[in-house]
Amino acid sequence: MKYVLIVALIFSVSGCTKGSKPSSPGADYTSSMLDFRFSDRDEWLGLYIAGNKVGYAVYSLDTLSDGTLSEKEFMFMSLKAGTRNMEISTKGISFGSKDGYVDSFFYSIISRDQNLFLKGIYFGDSLLLTSTTDNTEESRKIETGKLPLNMIEAIRFFGAESSVTLEIFEPSTQEVVSIEIISRGIETTPDYGDLNRYTVDLLGIPVDIWLDENDMLIKQEITALQMKLVAEPRQIAEDMSSAGLSPDIYRQFRVKTDTRIDDPSSVRKLLIVAEGLELDVSSFNQIQIGETLEIFVTDEISERSSVPDSVKDYLLPSPLIQSDDPKIISKSLEITQNLDSAKDKLTAINQWVFKNLGKEPTFTVPSSVDVLNQMKGDCNEHSTLLCALLRAAGIPSRLAVGVVYANDDGFYYHAWCEAYIDGWVSVDPTFGQNQADATHVTISRGNSAEQAKILTVMGKLFIKVLKVEY
Numbered sequence: 001m002k003y004v005l006i007v008a009l010i011f012s013v014s015g016c017t018k019g020s021k022p023s024s025p026g027a028d029y030t031s032s033m034l035d036f037r038f039s040d041r042d043e044w045l046g047l048y049i050a051g052n053k054v055g056y057a058v059y060s061l062d063t064l065s066d067g068t069l070s071e072k073e074f075m076f077m078s079l080k081a082g083t084r085n086m087e088i089s090t091k092g093i094s095f096g097s098k099d100g101y102v103d104s105f106f107y108s109i110i111s112r113d114q115n116l117f118l119k120g121i122y123f124g125d126s127l128l129l130t131s132t133t134d135n136t137e138e139s140r141k142i143e144t145g146k147l148p149l150n151m152i153e154a155i156r157f158f159g160a161e162s163s164v165t166l167e168i169f170e171p172s173t174q175e176v177v178s179i180e181i182i183s184r185g186i187e188t189t190p191d192y193g194d195l196n197r198y199t200v201d202l203l204g205i206p207v208d209i210w211l212d213e214n215d216m217l218i219k220q221e222i223t224a225l226q227m228k229l230v231a232e233p234r235q236i237a238e239d240m241s242s243a244g245l246s247p248d249i250y251r252q253f254r255v256k257t258d259t260r261i262d263d264p265s266s267v268r269k270l271l272i273v274a275e276g277l278e279l280d281v282s283s284f285n286q287i288q289i290g291e292t293l294e295i296f297v298t299d300e301i302s303e304r305s306s307v308p309d310s311v312k313d314y315l316l317p318s319p320l321i322q323s324d325d326p327k328i329i330s331k332s333l334e335i336t337q338n339l340d341s342a343k344d345k346l347t348a349i350n351q352w353v354f355k356n357l358g359k360e361p362t363f364t365v366p367s368s369v370d371v372l373n374q375m376k377g378d379c380n381e382h383s384t385l386l387c388a389l390l391r392a393a394g395i396p397s398r399l400a401v402g403v404v405y406a407n408d409d410g411f412y413y414h415a416w417c418e419a420y421i422d423g424w425v426s427v428d429p430t431f432g433q434n435q436a437d438a439t440h441v442t443i444s445r446g447n448s449a450e451q452a453k454i455l456t457v458m459g460k461l462f463i464k465v466l467k468v469e470y
Contacts, residue, residue: 401444416441
């Protein structure tokens with residue numbers, strides 16, 4: 001699963017690393033707005049996963065001479081993913097009114113694999129968003145009302161009520177999303193005394209946040225991920241000397257099972273008990289009764305290609321699945337030339353993605369246009385590009401996220417696609433499967449923001465295998 005997306009989404013921070021070199025005027029301007037430093041007096045926090053130091057974050061909120069609020073934030077994270085060490089840093093600055101609403105913001109998310117810059121300017125009830133990477137620059141208008149500076153400032157300005165629902169702009173999905181802030185009252189802690197505790201529901205994911213009497217951020221937790229931000233002096237927060245001891249995040253969040261599955265790619269039907277599954281994940285190829293799930297490979301893909309109104313939204317471009325981009329359209333046409341049926345087009349595009357994209361873990365916010373330029377990535381890059389190419393070919397498609405059996409030792413978090421050809425079918429471009437095997441357990445589906453819902457089950461699942469059919 002894409003941990004940069006998870007962390008950027010939950011902690012709502014974005015930014016750039018030292019020495020990053022923007023490659024366009026838009027990125028250059030945003031980078032210049034992010035040319036600032038933090039002081040020892042700002043809010044410094046260490047970032048931990050399962051008790052292991054993996055990074056740090058820092059926040060500050062200032063009032064400028066004209067009364068404008070200036071909110072700054074930064075995060076650095078270093079993780080092991082398989083055999084690869086990966087780093088990401090994020091940075092952002094938002095300007096807003098004294099009542100806590102944002103007027104403009106500038107963000108960047110930088111890793112070895114991607115430089116992403118975002119600029120947002122509000123005009124009345126709309127947000128003009130410009131997104132720039134090493135390969136592309138695109139602008140679009142988002143209709144929206146007033147938005148808080150970010151999630152933390154939403155609590156500081158609007159969290160006094162017992163419960164309040166607001167919308168915020170989320171950089172990692174480039175969308176406006178709804179959050180619910182629930183005040184939990186005063187909690188007495190052994191280390192910090194009395195703190196104000198809040199729970200933020202973000203896309204169904206609970207994030208617990210503690211502020212002191214001066215509204216300083218003391219702690220932030222996502223229990224499912226065993227992830228925690230804790231207030232620390234700057235010198236301690238920035239100390240990454242123990243980061244090399246952190247575990248492989250793939251294995252850290254593996255879903256264990258009681259049974260080894262031989263030849264998983266040939267499994268046609270799988271009956272399991274998913275302990276800890278509290279969601280209804282029934283779908284076209286999954287039957288759920290309580291915690292019991294039967295997953296099966298659907299019948300042979302139809303040669304027909306009727307598209308009912310109910311699925312036509314999955315032909316449209318979305319923020320990170322740019323199926324209307326000329327490069328995406330051209331590549332889709334090139335791959336499917338001389339092919340008539342939707343089935344043949346699906347097979348050709350899926351096999352092209354499987355054979356041509358390099359297989360390696362990456363730290364990116366996957367965009368189909370960027371993936372087409374970079375031609376490498378993990379399951380998120382494969383699936384994002386496949387969805388865009390399929391939509392450009394007139395085949396409705398959506399992202400699917402869940403777990404899949406792998407490495408002979410359990411289920412791992414994974415992303416693939418679902419395509420509509422006279423009915424939905426699961427397609428896995430990372431494994432090259434035109435019909436995904438039945439060890440693919442789908443938790444959520446849709447566009448890029450839907451991937452966050454996987455967090456609602458992370459850390460809770462244990463799978464018992466009842467029956468395997470080939």
